[in-house]
Amino acid sequence: MQRYSAGLTLGFSSLAHTFSHLFTLMFATVVLVLEREWGMGYDALFALSIPMSVLFGAAALPAGWLGDKWSASGMMVLFFLGVGGGSIAAGLAQGPLALCLALACIGLFAAIYHPVGIPWLVRNAANHGRALGVNGVFGSIGTASAALVAGFLADLYGWRMAFILPGIVCLLIGAAFFCARQAGLLLDRGEDVKPAPQTAKADVWRVFWVMSVTMLCTGLIYQATSFALPKIFESRLGDLFGGSLLGIGGMVSLVYAGAAMAQILGGELADRYPLRSVYAFTQWLQIPVCAVAMYLVHPALVGVAALRVAFNVLGQPAENALLARYTPPQWRGRAFGVKFVLSLGVGSLGAALVPLIYRLTGTLDALFIVLMAFAAGAGSFALLLPRDGSRKAEAATQPEAQAQAAE
Numbered sequence: 001m002q003r004y005s006a007g008l009t010l011g012f013s014s015l016a017h018t019f020s021h022l023f024t025l026m027f028a029t030v031v032l033v034l035e036r037e038w039g040m041g042y043d044a045l046f047a048l049s050i051p052m053s054v055l056f057g058a059a060a061l062p063a064g065w066l067g068d069k070w071s072a073s074g075m076m077v078l079f080f081l082g083v084g085g086g087s088i089a090a091g092l093a094q095g096p097l098a099l100c101l102a103l104a105c106i107g108l109f110a111a112i113y114h115p116v117g118i119p120w121l122v123r124n125a126a127n128h129g130r131a132l133g134v135n136g137v138f139g140s141i142g143t144a145s146a147a148l149v150a151g152f153l154a155d156l157y158g159w160r161m162a163f164i165l166p167g168i169v170c171l172l173i174g175a176a177f178f179c180a181r182q183a184g185l186l187l188d189r190g191e192d193v194k195p196a197p198q199t200a201k202a203d204v205w206r207v208f209w210v211m212s213v214t215m216l217c218t219g220l221i222y223q224a225t226s227f228a229l230p231k232i233f234e235s236r237l238g239d240l241f242g243g244s245l246l247g248i249g250g251m252v253s254l255v256y257a258g259a260a261m262a263q264i265l266g267g268e269l270a271d272r273y274p275l276r277s278v279y280a281f282t283q284w285l286q287i288p289v290c291a292v293a294m295y296l297v298h299p300a301l302v303g304v305a306a307l308r309v310a311f312n313v314l315g316q317p318a319e320n321a322l323l324a325r326y327t328p329p330q331w332r333g334r335a336f337g338v339k340f341v342l343s344l345g346v347g348s349l350g351a352a353l354v355p356l357i358y359r360l361t362g363t364l365d366a367l368f369i370v371l372m373a374f375a376a377g378a379g380s381f382a383l384l385l386p387r388d389g390s391r392k393a394e395a396a397t398q399p400e401a402q403a404q405a406a407e
Helices: 002-025 025-039 042-058 060-069 074-094 094-110 113-124 129-155 159-182 201-241 245-260 262-274 274-293 300-314 314-323 329-361 366-382 390-407
Strands: none
Touching: 002 025, 002 042, 002 094, 002 113, 002 129, 002 159, 002 201, 025 042, 025 060, 025 159, 025 201, 042 060, 042 094, 042 129, 042 201, 042 300, 060 074, 060 113, 060 159, 060 329, 074 094, 074 113, 074 159, 074 274, 094 262, 113 129, 113 314, 113 329, 129 159, 129 201, 129 245, 129 262, 129 314, 201 245, 201 274, 201 300, 201 314, 201 329, 201 366, 245 300, 262 274, 262 300, 274 300, 274 314, 274 366, 300 314, 314 329, 329 366
């Protein structure tokens, strides 16, 4: 039963990870349609999504607290129902205010996933890095498919269906999750299947403060990139597809699909090598690639953008594994809540930079310089993390963890 529960936990957690990014990013493509249909400027329309982006991060801490105190699986039921319902409401919105409120609802309920779903997955996983890597791929699939799904549905059925149809699918998955939970097929564990090695209290606080900076930087990079790419591709490569929203969305999807498998590699690296080294190295790798992307006005920009995003997500399994290692299970939801307040809530300032830079300069070229500065900051602070000498200790616990998972 435990092994079956672990598989279902990975499956539902991965689907939820996909939805958390899919639904919060669809508007970045839909906004290109609304510019024409509602006769509003890009910066004014884009600003409607800022409350969603803020809540996506800011609500993570209370969501994590509820996951620790009440039920992780119960919070996941709310995630599916709230995100699906909010998306349908966005598709039915009759004006900017109603759309802004519906998007905010999506952000509020989408905030549940990261501080609840990831710790819930870690507690059920024998190989943390591998499980986080697989789960991360599904998050990247959500990011990759957002522009494609929104563009495809908006081109064929109108922008309203781009919200309504995915919302219905999310509600159906939520109903299946609820049934599995009620049947006892999904477990709320109090402890990890694979216990983490003991760590010094001084190292716990050191990791917390250092990663507060690195997680903020990586969140700013991720948010700014994911919201800016549709507009960057429209302005630089739009002529390739005659301005087709599906073509622009397809290029954005290619970027994130190409980068998705990087998290599998990142998970394996996190299980095999010092986490600090993996984490720091992936931050520094982003800088030269971002510098090249800044000057490209060529179809090769799609490949370069995919490489830059790949390096960004490559370090995510190591980041989550570091946080899980230095946090007791009973506090993990709150710890991940703090992480996503920083990376998605405060990090939503990265999304706010997009219309600001566009308004000031008329392009998004300067955004690349800002992204390089954030990557340099994250890489520098990552070197202040404790040296990771516990790989052998973890390897020694592996047979026991696998035996427990097989019971």
